[in-house]
Amino acid sequence: MCIPPLAAARGGAHDLAGERGSGDVLQATDAEHARRTARVQPGVQSSDEGPGPWAGRGRRGHDGTRPATALYRGHAVLRRGSTSRRAGVIIGGMSTATTTQLSEALGTFAALFDEALAAGEPDRTAMTVATAALDGRPSARTVLLKAWDERGFVFYTHLDGRKGRELQENPYAALLFHWPRVREGVQVRIEGPVVIVSDEEADAYFASRPRGSQIGAWASRQSEELESREVFNRRLEEVEREFEGRDVPRPPRWSGLRVRPERMEFWYGAQYRLHERWLYDCDVAGDCRKRMLYP
Numbered sequence: 032m033c034i035p036p037l038a039a040a041r042g043g044a045h046d047l048a049g050e051r052g053s054g055d056v057l058q059a060t061d062a063e064h065a066r067r068t069a070r071v072q073p074g075v076q077s078s079d080e081g082p083g084p085w086a087g088r089g090r091r092g093h094d095g096t097r098p099a100t101a102l103y104r105g106h107a108v109l110r111r112g113s114t115s116r117r118a119g120v121i122i123g124g125m126s127t128a129t130t131t132q133l134s135e136a137l138g139t140f141a142a143l144f145d146e147a148l149a150a151g152e153p154d155r156t157a158m159t160v161a162t163a164a165l166d167g168r169p170s171a172r173t174v175l176l177k178a179w180d181e182r183g184f185v186f187y188t189h190l191d192g193r194k195g196r197e198l199q200e201n202p203y204a205a206l207l208f209h210w211p212r213v214r215e216g217v218q219v220r221i222e223g224p225v226v227i228v229s230d231e232e233a234d235a236y237f238a239s240r241p242r243g244s245q246i247g248a249w250a251s252r253q254s255e256e257l258e259s260r261e262v263f264n265r266r267l268e269e270v271e272r273e274f275e276g277r278d279v280p281r282p283p284r285w286s287g288l289r290v291r292p293e294r295m296e297f298w299y300g301a302q303y304r305l306h307e308r309w310l311y312d313c314d315v316a317g318d319c320r321k322r323m324l325y326p
């Protein structure tokens with residue numbers, strides 16, 4: 032499928048189940064960055080759906096206002112209104128300045144994402160996702176970006192694997208894209224609260240996967256100890272038998288997780304390590320702003 036160049040910045044959703052689109056080459060200068068981002072229309076709004084089945088469990092969040100031990104289905108960890116503004120979360124009710132900055136950041140992401148395709152990155156959707164358990168120890172692994180829009184960046188996984196468990200304890204994640212073939216190397220860092228996508232969204236994506244991957248999702252107890260490869264092969268055969276002649280439904284504990292972009296950084300590599308860094312972040316008052324950082 033085609034990835035529209037700047038449509039995301041105007042509120043379009045990007046479903047990457049099929050991948051591939053055209054490029055849009057940019058220069059790494061400040062002026063060009065400003066010109067590029069100026070093309071982006073302000074006014075993108077995030078949805079604010081109701082809290083899901085895990086809502087309300089556990090301890091308070093790092094802002095001290097909401098529990099952090101549960102992921103919320105299709106919903107920001109923090110609610111709209113004064114609580115969310117204090118926490119600096121990008122959700123409904125934000126100021127025009129905030130939405131403009133978010134639009135601009137998403138527009139930049141869209142442009143770079145297209146450039147990554149044009150530059151021949153082996154997999155522009157591959158990203159590192161870092162999580163941390165309640166003990167504060169971080170862990171990181173690669174996943175694939177499957178959809179993104181102004182609500183956030185979505186990957187799919189087992190909810191009871193290590194990352195899934197950590198995100199239930201502490202629903203905040205950091206994402207990292209590295210596209211070495213774009214310009215002189217580009218990194219995009221995205222950080223924010225994590226929510227579960229709706230069942231409908233997860234079902235639709237799961238249905239688009241190859242049957243072998245669907246079978247694998249049922250057979251894998253992600254991150255648990257596996258006695259031997261033979262055990263796994265037996266489980267695969269059992270699942271295949273179970274679903275023979277019919278569609279494979281989505282396992283209930285396999286779903287999509289959406290990282291809401293509270294903070295996005297665009298890093299452009301430059302000679303002599305004189306890199307260029309642009310940070311979009313939201314302060315405790317909920318206002319987002321754009322700043323340049325020393326390399």
Ligand SMILES: Cc1cc2nc3c(=O)[nH]c(=O)nc-3n(C[C@H](O)[C@H](O)[C@H](O)COP(=O)(O)O)c2cc1C
Nearest residue numbers: 157172173174175186187188189192193194195254
């Ligand atoms: C290129 C690449 C893409 C991957 N994509 C995913 C993915 O989308 N979802 C997923 O759960 N694991 C994916 N994996 C496997 C993860 O890196 C990881 O091994 C797995 O999710 C278990 O991580 P955990 O034990 O921290 O939960 C991918 C691995 C690679 C190398």
